[in-house]
Amino acid sequence: VTTRAQRSVLAMLATERSFVSAQDLHARLRGSGDRIGLTSVYRALQALADAGDVDVRRTDTGESTYRRCGSGAHHHHLVCRVCGATVEVAAPSLEAWVTRVARKHGYSVDDHTLEVTGTCSRCSPE
Amino acid sequence: VTTRAQRSVLAMLATERSFVSAQDLHARLRGSGDRIGLTSVYRALQALADAGDVDVRRTDTGESTYRRCGSGAHHHHLVCRVCGATVEVAAPSLEAWVTRVARKHGYSVDDHTLEVTGTCSRCSPE
DNA sequence: TTAGTTGCAAAAAGTTTGCAGCACG
């Protein structure tokens, strides 16, 4: 099931390698001539996130930001604090570690998230 | 520097082992006879979080939740999805792993967060 | 006195919902 709004949103997300907010995305779409409404952007993002086609991330200012997934598989993010560029990293050893530590405390694991913020090589003063 | 609001908030947080939202905290304080305003709860939590005396966590519904820190040192959380109980875990090997992986991608690390949600032993049907 | 704290009311900011109109099978 793909609606017009979802196609617009996906196309715009494809041009961006870092996380974008719904509002930002809407502004860009409007700027490029699309007559889409903010509501539809939110609805499309929600549907795409539910389907696992985009990653969702809450910023510390409380907005949700979205990014097109490189893969549907489980992964974590390395986010550049300066330019926002992100790298997806798979981490089998981390998954194992998480399970082990949780078990040690009597917990079974349902889910986990890891996020690393740093500075990428292009933004480093070096 | 401790204000009356901060003392009230800390005292109430001391009675709770899981993360609580500012609104929730305010309701409890009011319920226990405190005449504190919601604004002061927010301001106190902000100050305490800045000082590193409480942990802050954003829920997926967009509210910030707070918990009294066991220690000021860096740590991660194991959160029970059912009862909300949390365990703080230190993870030296994780820190090392994060740094190593980031460097491999040309990133320097400023900060990172790991959160594991699962079910604790008391809430497991086993 | 005077700098800092308090709490109400109002404002922000982000997201969701109600609803009438459209599009399309």
Add this chain to the structure above:
DNA sequence: CGTGCTGCAAACTTTTTGCAACTAA
């Protein structure tokens, strides 16, 4: 036709800010 998508406006939620009263050194 009728089901579902769209977008506007209004509602809602959480958090922040303006401000006058208050407090304590």
